[in-house]
Amino acid sequence: MASLVYFKKISEEPHSIRYSFGEDPDHMTRDLTMDIESRTATPDDDRIDYTYLKASRKINAVFDERSQWPERGMSVS
Template sequence: MAAIVYFRKVCETEEHVEYEFGDDPGRFGRRLTVDRGSRSSTVHDALVDHTFLKASQKLNSLYAERGVWPERGMSVS
């Protein structure tokens, strides 16, 4: 079974980056915040599931690769 998650940056401050994410690129239903210092993520609805973990891991991977937080993206496996 394939898993897909889309994400889009909502806002960015010196301390945090906030994203909306979900399995439908036209309708994001959830949000997560990345702490820029620790690069740890928290999900706003407190539901730590595969979709959240996949988005969080992809965001950190892209940041490590590019040195900037992506505006948008997706992860498929």
Template sequence: MASFVYFRKVAETGDSVEYVFGFDTDEPPRRLLVDVKSHRSRPMDGEIDYAFLKASRKINALREEASRWPDQGTSIS
């Protein structure tokens, strides 16, 4: 079974980057916050699940590749 998680940056400050993310556009988007210094992320609703982990890992991988926080993206597996 394939899975598809999208994410899009909605805010960036000197301390954090905020993204909306989800499985598809039919579901209400969720939000995650990434600490700029530690690169640690947390779901703003407190629910650590597959979608959160998949989005968080892809965001950090793209950050490492480009040396900047990605504006948007997807993780497909």
């Protein structure tokens, strides 16, 4: 069984970036905030679950590859 998570940048501040994320690209109902310096994500709803972990890890992985925060993306496993 495949697992999908989509994410999209919704705002960027000097020290943080907010992303919406979810299992449906047309209906991402949750947000996370990424601290740019520590590269630590925090779910805005305080729910640390598989979908949140998958999104935050993929965002960091893309940053590792490109040295740039992604505008959008997805993770499939």
